[in-house]
Amino acid sequence: MANRDRLPGTDGKGRYIGRFLIYLTLAVFAIWYLAPLYVVVSTSFKDLAEIRGGALLSLPHEFNVSAWHKAWSQACIGVECTGLKPYFINSISMSVPAVLISTFLGSITGYALTKYRFRGANIIFSLMLFGCFIPFQVVILPMAQTLGMLGIANTVNGLILVHVVYGLGFTTLFFRNYYVSIPDDLVKAATIDGAGFFRIYWRIMLPLSPPIIVVTIIWQFTQIWNDFLFGASFTTGGAQPLTVALNNLINTTTGVKHYNIDMAAALIAAAPTLFVYIVAGRYFVRGLTAGSVKG
């Protein structure tokens, strides 16, 4: 009902009270959503003494960035006191290739499935689609064995493989749904013009794909960056991605708890995806809703 002009006869006193209640409810929810972020950010700038003082919701007395510094380069994760930096790099070198490979494969598979409806294409797509929705617990064990056999257990490369494989269903789904809306006549026209499978993909389909490429890349990046299960199951020590390292840091039970460092670390882990969300929120939402409308 967007952009509907205010209809006549809906004005009056009751209207103002109603409007007030609407805004009040929306504001209360906004506070609820923002509270954890506020608490985490303000805590990360406090020093330990202030935190122990218990003023959870107050602003820090002075902005103290030392916790951020420590979280980045000094905090101990397990026995290694390197900070999050190497794990951040792990996550980057895992996400970037995994996102690019799965997006590319999804795109060309989606193209082949929609524009060349060969026998069995629908069954293949259904099987790939259901693959998106399995609980990954059911593949963890054999995956661990397979990674060992391939000699890439406990490596970033192993995680790249895992994320490519289990991201394929979604990327194919995204591209398929997008390519379905591109008229088949384009492919026919190009075929008569003399272009083959790859040329049509390269010259016609890909140039039309930037919106869905952005959606897919954002979706995949968010999924892979935020993954914890695969990281925790297939890596230990130095090969861990950032989420696993963060969890280890926070759940360390030895020594004094440095809540400010924990919070700074959590923010560091959240920063890349939050950044993407704020810069390209429109595409992010489209990915979420695209993932929900199947077929």
Place this chain on the structure above:
Amino acid sequence: MATLTINNAGKKYGSVEVLNDISMELNDGELVVLLGSSGCGKSTLLNMIAGLESISSGDIRIDGEIVNDIHPKNRDIAMVFQSYALYPNMTVAKNISFGLEMRGVEKEKRDELVNSVAKMLQIDHLLNRKPAQLSGGQRQRVAMGRALVRRPKIFLFDEPLSNLDAKLRVEMRHEIKKLHTSLKATMVYVTHDQIEAMTLADRIAILKGGVVQQFATPAEIYSRPANMFVAGFVGSPSMNFLPVTVAQQGNEIGVHLAVQYQGKSENQFVPMRNNDKLSQLLGREVILGIRPEMITQLENAEKDLATLHCDVEVVEPTGADTLCIIKLAGKDSIARVSPIHACAPGESMGFALDISRACLFDPVTEELIS
């Protein structure tokens, strides 16, 4: 320039037969229209000629060579789509030259060809635009340009005008006719619009249910339709179909027509002259197919025409003519009269019947008799 031969071609999807035993031969430089309503298989046939659909049985030849298994790009054909299918990411110039580029034509040569085609179609000022920036008529021209530039053996048109508004459609129809006259190229043109078919075609193939009903010149299809489907499909308003019995009165053979005259039902005898075979049909029930323009006002009509008087139920002025709806043989029938002679609804008037041009159909098989 080329000939196109279709021999007993058929198409099946699983067990569903879409096209059945289609045969036709196109002479060099001929424009043939495939006419039919949606689902009759005309687009499927066109796609089979293009190579976009496989051929289940029979064969298709271009210049005598069987092309069943030849890839579309090697058939030397071009196609204009209903949706135009312009590449949205490319400029008009790129759209037109894409096919040349795929065939390895050099850049300079491409530019030259694109420019000359663009000039011919009056789109040379649009060459750097993207399709989204063009109007419907301009897109249509670009789509034509894309086909023309390659100088293919055969042009295929898949309802190219149906996305245009009425006025543009007439304009583009004239363009296509002019192009065909000047290029003298072999063309296959698919449409569901009988006026397009009549105006453009050298010959028309009318399809229904995957079967060719009649393959003939527009004039023949109009005057000697092979069956009632063809007769009803072509011509606007449609042919009137009157169930009658062939009878004899005096020494004349003709039909009895029930008409409403001054509120009463009466039978009028209409003699049918110039029809020697009629005597064989004496006493048989037939369908008399008579076009609206064959029922006209008495005034200025030729002397030897049959006449009848009846009540006019509805009057529809169309401008050039006025359509009168009258009851003939119990059916609402349309007569086409000149506006100055039309009466008011409810009144009665006299009509002249040019019955010698009427057709007789078998009521069971619906085929043309004789």
Place this chain on the structure above:
Amino acid sequence: MLDRLAERLPQIVVAPSFLLILVFVYGFIIWTGYVSFTKSKMLPVYKLDGLRQYTRLFSMDRWDVAYSNLFVFASLFIIVAIIIGCLLAVLLDQHIRAEGALRTIYLYPMAISFIVTGTAWKWMLNPSLGLEAYFQSLGWESFSFNWIVDKDMSIYVVVIAAVWQASGFVMALFLSALRSVDQEIIKAAYLDGASNTRIYMGIILPSMRPVFLSAFVILSHLAIKSFDLVVALTGGGPGYASTLPANFMYEMTFRRNQIGIGAASAMMMLATVAAIMIPYLYSELRGKKNG
């Protein structure tokens, strides 16, 4: 000859992706299923052992807790997230001035990892330094909110954090559906004299049945997969009071060297997901074909 190869290209291109899925999804499911019928402990063994792992699984209190937690967690999470998401969408649809900003605020949790969410809420709900301590220090001595360390309540803490994370997504889903409702129906209802509330309750929301279904399926899928949130928020505790099947499976497989039981529990999770997803996907794919 070349034409023949060109005709096969689409299949050739799809093959690698399809094979990957076939092996890494379906092959692995079969592998896990097989292992769940063996005596595997620390390493997989391949001698069949009947249903023993399943009987052991069902006799474990830990699994009982995890599986019933899943139903408590999933139903509360789904219902509350749909109610909040739906409410926010309808309210945001009332020509709200700062709609863009509010939408951004409601949805941002969806962009961050469950580990971060868990960390944040764990800190907020920390009894000695979090909200409880804060309100007490303000003079509200009796304020108490220690669910996170209460074994009967800790699963509800997981619900709160999960709703916080996902309700904005439901809002986005509903809002985009609201915006695509046929305007003419609304105008017609308005001319018929229906009030705004009636229009929403009587016409718009019922017409959004498919969106409710999508939201339900996605949220239940999220719920069954929930693993990291529990790890970061409660660690499954106190004791194992807030474990979910996903955590159970991980614990058995990687911590306790009970691969057989881990596999059996994974198969149980798969069965639960399949019971929801297969009918849904089937109807979606079929509906598309007929439509």
